[in-house]
Amino acid sequence: MIGSLRIMSDAPSPRSSVRRLPERASYDRDLINSIIDEALICHIGFVHDGSPVVIPTIHARVGEVLYLHGSPASRMLRGMRSGDEISVNVTLLDGLVLARSAFHHSMNYRSVVVFGSPRIVADDSEKLNALRAITEHVVPGRWDDCRPMTDTEFKGTLVAALPLNEASAKVRTGGPGDEEADYELPIWAGVIPLSVTPGEPIEDPLLRVAVPVPPYVSRYERPV
Numbered sequence: 001m002i003g004s005l006r007i008m009s010d011a012p013s014p015r016s017s018v019r020r021l022p023e024r025a026s027y028d029r030d031l032i033n034s035i036i037d038e039a040l041i042c043h044i045g046f047v048h049d050g051s052p053v054v055i056p057t058i059h060a061r062v063g064e065v066l067y068l069h070g071s072p073a074s075r076m077l078r079g080m081r082s083g084d085e086i087s088v089n090v091t092l093l094d095g096l097v098l099a100r101s102a103f104h105h106s107m108n109y110r111s112v113v114v115f116g117s118p119r120i121v122a123d124d125s126e127k128l129n130a131l132r133a134i135t136e137h138v139v140p141g142r143w144d145d146c147r148p149m150t151d152t153e154f155k156g157t158l159v160a161a162l163p164l165n166e167a168s169a170k171v172r173t174g175g176p177g178d179e180e181a182d183y184e185l186p187i188w189a190g191v192i193p194l195s196v197t198p199g200e201p202i203e204d205p206l207l208r209v210a211v212p213v214p215p216y217v218s219r220y221e222r223p224v
């Protein structure tokens with residue numbers, strides 16, 4: 001720890017230490033960042049009025065900070081005003097693992113769990129950078145093509161910043177791990193790989209003028 005800042009390292013906090021199948025765990029900053037960057041969405045877990053809630057939302061990473069945004073009316077962001085702790089999960093699904101027994105079926109994945117106390121971003125330039133980062137996280141190249149935000153839109157959006165100080169990754173790769181005797185069985189086993197594949201872009205019928213499809217749309221892909 002340096003002051004109140006825990007530097008992400010090979011020494012995770014007790015609650016960030018993966019105990020189940022720890023051989024799948026990593027606390028490597030580059031790996032954690034790459035999973036966060038590739039994922040389009042995350043899930044935020046928080047307690048609201050004494051009840052646990054998990055809400056899916058968009059995120060973006062800038063350096064060692066995870067930014068979240070939304071309406072000031074959202075429960076998720078309202079809770080953050082009070083400095084409550086949250087937990088964030090990011091998951092990339094890489095494959096379905098079919099074993100010979102139902103028991104040993106699994107999934108290949110890369111996932112991250114983060115703990116921390118977010119702060120609401122008060123500084124306008126940090127807030128604008130965060131909103132740009134969130135837009136660019138989803139569609140790189142889009143921000144500069146957009147009409148600039150109005151004052152009302154800017155003021156009507158809340159941005160929260162969560163330091164990525166306390167995070168873990170867990171990764172499963174490879175084929176099924178069956179019981180030795182089951183390898184004799186004539187049952188197909190293996191992996192169905194999965195990935196995010198964009199379809200053909202669908203033009204908005206309300207486009208008033210012919211606008212060519214930007215390359216960041218026609219060649220859309222997630223960072224790997």
Ligand SMILES: Cc1cc2nc3c(=O)[nH]c(=O)nc-3n(C[C@H](O)[C@H](O)[C@H](O)COP(=O)(O)OP(=O)(O)OC[C@H]3O[C@@H](n4cnc5c(N)ncnc54)[C@H](O)[C@@H]3O)c2cc1C
Pocket residue numbers: 015016017018019020021091093107109110111112113168169170
């Ligand atoms: C797509 C997918 C499907 C899964 N399906 C199942 C399932 O069906 N059943 C099941 O039991 N588990 C499943 N898991 C694994 C699950 O995420 C947990 O790792 C597991 O349940 C152990 O949880 P725990 O709290 O007991 O682990 P512990 O090891 O006690 O957790 C301690 C700490 O380790 C970290 N941690 C735990 N899990 C993860 C993770 N996945 N990624 C990053 N950090 C983590 C967190 O910081 C957590 O607080 C799945 C994971 C993924 C990504």
